[in-house]
Amino acid sequence: MNALLIQTIRRRVALSEAEADSLCSFFEKRSLKKKEWLFREGEVAHSVAFVCSGVMRVFADDEQGHESTLQFAPVDWWVTDLASFIKQEPALWKVEAIEASEVLLLSRSNQLRLFSVLPQMESYFRVITENALVAQQQRLQDANSASALERYKSFCLKYPSLVDTVAQKHIASYIGVSPEFLSKMKSEIIRGKRF
């Protein structure tokens, strides 16, 4: 019985005590050390993970060997490679723990069983997927039309807890600039030029 999980889900859909109990039995707990993988590209994302503690990161390497970070997942966020998870085919993204983390894993087969046992969980996942899509749309618009500085500001608003804890090169790969350029922007911000 994981209180954080239940509380997070109840923000969106109703669950009786019995349902909450039953729900937890579909999940499996796992601890990850810093820099440990949940899975890598090429492996199948068997599960979607709910972060109980720590921070996870979803990223991939492009042709030139640079990393591109799709998502950070701090406490109470969900994380997986969605394409791999829904089709159960090899992942294009990899997921690692940025710091020591505890996650609750829901396998794809358990998720589908869960949908038939507790239909409100299908609503729950529809809603959080819709919200993720909306957030992604905003980010895509920013990638096409906002400056690097504006994207950095958006990052700071979206993930305030990560601004000073996550490596800058990871933040740079999330907003889509080189680490050197992020460093330059930050020193300009400190010198009070703008922001």
Added chain:
Amino acid sequence: MNALLIQTIRRRVALSEAEADSLCSFFEKRSLKKKEWLFREGEVAHSVAFVCSGVMRVFADDEQGHESTLQFAPVDWWVTDLASFIKQEPALWKVEAIEASEVLLLSRSNQLRLFSVLPQMESYFRVITENALVAQQQRLQDANSASALERYKSFCLKYPSLVDTVAQKHIASYIGVSPEFLSKMKSEIIRGKRF
């Protein structure tokens, strides 16, 4: 009773004849002339639209007055401003018909009623939302790490029917380059330099 709508939905979930009939009663048909709006930014996206004929486009203007195209919707695609639709609050995007189009409108209240009457329709929308999110993730990675030429190639693969029918400035605003630069890339492609 709209055959294209039913056929499209049946690619993902099962519908009996009676269910298909009932389903159609939730939709309202609307014809749009070329350049007519489904809605603009500031209005509420009351409905999600299924495109029966024609092509729709979702876009917004950034601060410098440049357009940013989020999505094209050719025949049998769904289109709306998702954030506005799910929260029934003013839209940040606008949706217009690129050419004369026929759409089937599903209002938010009808959608929620539909979910309770035909639960497989909740599965249907969860699945297409998941797929849209996966596509968006790929596009975001491209925006951060692929060149303009590669993004243009991806566009050509994703929307082959639109490459020669949609205005180039709209394609440019979708892949995130200036119309002038797209024109330059195309002439380099024709001169056989690369692609």
Added chain:
DNA sequence: TTGATTTCTTAATCTAGATTAAGCCATTGT
């Protein structure tokens, strides 16, 4: 604790793509 590795910063140089501007071609409305 110390050496080794990784991360961050700074600065010079370079480039993909933006901007500006001008001319041409295609549609559209009257």
Added chain:
DNA sequence: ACAATGGCTTAATCTAGATTAAGAAATCAA
């Protein structure tokens, strides 16, 4: 049929951000 408006092309110039490189600071391993 004809202007007029909007879309496309080409070319010159400009700039945000990449790349390269090298030193400083932090983190890690033993």
